[in-house]
Amino acid sequence: MNNLYNEIITAKSNEKIPLFNSGKSMHSKYSPVREAESFGSEIQPGANYTIILGLGGAYHVDSFYRHHPDHKIMVIEESQNDINLLSQIECVKKLNENSNILITSKENFQQFLIDSYIPAFHGGINILCHRAWYDNNKNSADEILKKLDQTIKYISKDFSVQSHFGFIWQKNILSNLKILGTNKIKTIKFDINKTAAIIAAGPSLDFTVSNILKERNKYCIFATDTSLNVLASHNIKPDAVISIDGQNISYQHFIGYTNPDTTFIFDLQANFNAVNYVSKYTSNIIFIKSGHPFCNYAEPFSDSEITKIDCGAGTVTIAAIDFAKKAGFTDFEVFGADFSYRNNKPYTKGTYLDTLYRLNENKLLASENLYTNLLYRTEITRNENIIETEILNSYKKTFIEWINSYNLKYTYENSIYKISANNQKTNIIELKTLRFDYEKFIKILCADAKKINESDLKTIDHPLIISSLPLISYLRTKTPNLTFSEAVKLALSKILEYT
Numbered sequence: 001m002n003n004l005y006n007e008i009i010t011a012k013s014n015e016k017i018p019l020f021n022s023g024k025s026m027h028s029k030y031s032p033v034r035e036a037e038s039f040g041s042e043i044q045p046g047a048n049y050t051i052i053l054g055l056g057g058a059y060h061v062d063s064f065y066r067h068h069p070d071h072k073i074m075v076i077e078e079s080q081n082d083i084n085l086l087s088q089i090e091c092v093k094k095l096n097e098n099s100n101i102l103i104t105s106k107e108n109f110q111q112f113l114i115d116s117y118i119p120a121f122h123g124g125i126n127i128l129c130h131r132a133w134y135d136n137n138k139n140s141a142d143e144i145l146k147k148l149d150q151t152i153k154y155i156s157k158d159f160s161v162q163s164h165f166g167f168i169w170q171k172n173i174l175s176n177l178k179i180l181g182t183n184k185i186k187t188i189k190f191d192i193n194k195t196a197a198i199i200a201a202g203p204s205l206d207f208t209v210s211n212i213l214k215e216r217n218k219y220c221i222f223a224t225d226t227s228l229n230v231l232a233s234h235n236i237k238p239d240a241v242i243s244i245d246g247q248n249i250s251y252q253h254f255i256g257y258t259n260p261d262t263t264f265i266f267d268l269q270a271n272f273n274a275v276n277y278v279s280k281y282t283s284n285i286i287f288i289k290s291g292h293p294f295c296n297y298a299e300p301f302s303d304s305e306i307t308k309i310d311c312g313a314g315t316v317t318i319a320a321i322d323f324a325k326k327a328g329f330t331d332f333e334v335f336g337a338d339f340s341y342r343n344n345k346p347y348t349k350g351t352y353l354d355t356l357y358r359l360n361e362n363k364l365l366a367s368e369n370l371y372t373n374l375l376y377r378t379e380i381t382r383n384e385n386i387i388e389t390e391i392l393n394s395y396k397k398t399f400i401e402w403i404n405s406y407n408l409k410y411t412y413e414n415s416i417y418k419i420s421a422n423n424q425k426t427n428i429i430e431l432k433t434l435r436f437d438y439e440k441f442i443k444i445l446c447a448d449a450k451k452i453n454e455s456d457l458k459t460i461d462h463p464l465i466i467s468s469l470p471l472i473s474y475l476r477t478k479t480p481n482l483t484f485s486e487a488v489k490l491a492l493s494k495i496l497e498y499t
Contacts, residue, residue, distance in 0.1 A: 004078040004137055005085055016089045017057045020136040026056035027132070036063040040128045047124030048072065049117050051148065053141055054133025055083065055103060058091045064128070065101065072122055074102040076109045076144060078137060106144055110151045119159040120473040121460050121484055125152060159473060161314070166474025167494070168246045173294050174498045175272035176287065180302075181438025184283040188263050188431040190239060194220040195331045196324035199238070200317040201226035202338030204415035205348035209234055211416065212335065219333070222324050224316040225253040225274070227336060230350040238262055242320045243270045244290055244311055250274050253351075260284070265323055268295050268306070286433060290319065297467035301444070303435040312398030322402065325421070327431060334417035339396035341387040442499050449492045457485035468495065 005018045005026075013031040020026065028035040039060035043050065048071050052061055055077040065073060075095075077083050083103060086092050095101045104112045117125065127148060134141045197212060197219035199205070205227065212219060213234060223231055223238035225245070231238055237259050243250050244267035251273040260282040266275050269292050279285060288309045289295035299306050307326065312318035317337050324332060336348055403410050403419060410419040448464045456462045460469070471491045476482050482490070 003085070004082050008085070008088060015057065015059065015091070018086060018089070020132075022136055024132065024136060026054070026130070026136075027059055032057055032059045033063075036060040039130070040064040040067075040126070043068070043126045043128075044124050047122070047126050049122035049124070050074070050126040050128060051076065051113070052128045052130070053144060054130035054137075055086055055092065056130060056133060057086070057089045058095050060130055061095055061101065062091055065095075065098070069100075071126075072100055072102075072116060074104065074109065074112060074116065076104060076106060078106055078140060080105045080107070106140065109144070110147060113148075113151050114155060117155060118460055118469065119155065120162075120469055120476055120487070162470040162473040163477035164474070165246055166470035166472070169269040169292055170294065170468070170471040170491075170495065171498055172246045172270060172272045173268050173292065173298070174495065176266065176268050176270065176275050177298055177436060177441065178438055179272075179275055179279055179285075180268075180287055180434060180436040181441075183279075183285060183433050183436070185435055186283060186433050188284060188286060188433070190220050190263075190327055190329075190431065192220075192328040192330070194218060194329075195333055196321070196327075196329035197221045198317060198321045198324065198332060198334040198337070199223045199227040199231060200334065200336035200338075201230060201347050201351050202336040202340075203342040203345040203348055204338050205230060205336035208335045208415055209236075209348075212236060220324075220329070222320045224320055225250055226316070226347070226351055228253050228257055230348055232257055233350045240265055240323075242316060242323060243267065243274055244309075244314075244316050244319050246271055248273060251277065254278060265320075267309070267311075267319070268292065268298075283433065286431065288319075288323065293469060294467040297463055298436075298441060301437045301441040304432075306434065310402060312402055313394050315395045315398070317395075318399055318402050321419075325406065330421040332417075332419040334419065335415075337399065337417060338415065339388075339392045339399070341389075341392075343385050445499060446496060449496055452488070452492065454485075457488050464492070468492065471495070 004020060006021045006023070008016050008018050011017050011027070011029050011032055013033065015032050017025050017027040017029065017032050036059040040050070050064065050068070050071045050073050052064070052073060052075045055061065055075045061073065061075055065071070077086070083105060087096065096103060102112055102116060129141065195218055199221060201224060209230070212221070213236065216236065221236065221238040223241045225241060225243035228238070228241055240263040242265040246269050248271055250271040254274050254277050258281050262282070263284040263286060264278045264282065265286045265288060267290050268287050275285070287306060289306045290309050290311045295306060309319050310322040317334065321332055321334065406421065408419050408421055410417055452462055452464065456465065460466055465488055468488070468491045471494065472487045475487045475490050
């Protein structure tokens with residue numbers, strides 16, 4: 001990797017400044033401190049996270065921070081080698097000790113941004129570029145700006161989901177923790193020598209379900225909640241059903257199914273009505289977590305860790321296969337994972353949505369019209385009888401990324417994914433229901449909420465505030481004029497309301 005800088009010299013005012021490989025200096029050779037005073041004078045109001053391209057001697061960064069001490073600042077430099085060289089400069093050394101300033105390289109800034117930028121707290125983002133740094137590093141700077149745009153869009157999507165579901169998730173988690181507090185302790189066993197059949201509810205399941213019927217004893221079946229009614233209509237009783245969606249439509253998938261031998265795997269943020277319905281006839285319930293920070297806050301009150309499941313871009317299919325992998329299975333077949341609409345259908349025959357549309361069809365509005373409205377709600381691409389959308393393509397991308405993350409081999413034939421771990425060793429999770437001390441959890445939760453003071457409201461360091469960020473995002477989106485402090489107080493009152 002080529003370094004961007006050649007050497008460090010001394011300016012007339014006695015400050016150290018770096019020279020680019022071109023021989024040009026990044027800062028004024030006379031007074032870099034005075035030159036830096038006007039840097040970043042125009043920024044977006046309400047945007048308290050600032051990204052600065054170009055570290056150099058850091059005089060411009062220091063000036064900006066002195067004018068905006070409430071900002072979180074991330075400085076991106078070309079390489080870690082350049083950062084090491086620049087760290088000889090006194091101003092850079094000083095900023096390295098400031099916890100509000102992150103200095104990172106081109107290779108690492110995306111993860112730094114994902115980990116440190118909290119839209120509900122920081123508001124918007126400012127992107128500033130040091131002019132001399134850009135002029136001497138144009139191609140790389142443009143590449144960084146492009147990646148910044150991609151990363152911010154990714155974070156924005158996640159924030160948008162939190163803003164939409166924050167309230168539902170929080171309510172579900174608190175209600176599900178109460179169920180967890182009364183759950184009977186028992187060990188769950190699956191035959192990991194069988195093939196784990198992951199059943200999604202894509203249109204191809206219409207014809208691939210026959211494979212499952214023919215070789216039922218070959219499989220340990222992990223059904224997604226959407227596919228449960230479909231399997232039941234074929235008299236197939238799944239070994240396990242997994243549900244991660246917090247919306248009430250998830251509850252509809254379970255109505256009428258009462259097999260006490262099936263194991264139910266629920267994300268703690270999954271729909272409470274579904275969990276409550278299942279808990280009436282079976283204690284075979286395993287709770288998992290998929291990323292909501294409130295689950296981490298509650299976990300210390302459990303007798304063991306709550307199993308963390310990867311669900312990719314939020315898809316229950318990935319959650320199901322990830323759980324099966326962590327349970328010890330090494331061979332998988334995935335049915336109905338089409339990541340597209342086929343023959344103008346988004347789902348296989350027999351799902352709740354399919355039943356709902358057919359109940360509502362009439363001579364003037366056929367179920368096909370209702371499906372068409374669903375298909376064309378976003379921009380599509382068509383290839384013969386297959387329709388793809390951006391979101392479905394993103395689901396497929398994260399599914400393949402999941403496979404690659406474990407170095408698994410896969411084939412895709414006749415609409416079935418066959419995946420093999422080649423008997424690779426895995427850390428197998430203990431499959432048992434958890435013991436959760438709900439009363440102690442509520443006692444500590446109420447105490448923590450009362451202890452939060454005004455200084456805590458100015459940061460995102462308090463564990464309870466961190467755990468409430470999705471709800472805070474929801475509240476600030478619903479009422480944009482709420483300050484962060486006001487949103488925290490309102491979020492805490494909502495949480496206590498449901499305890």
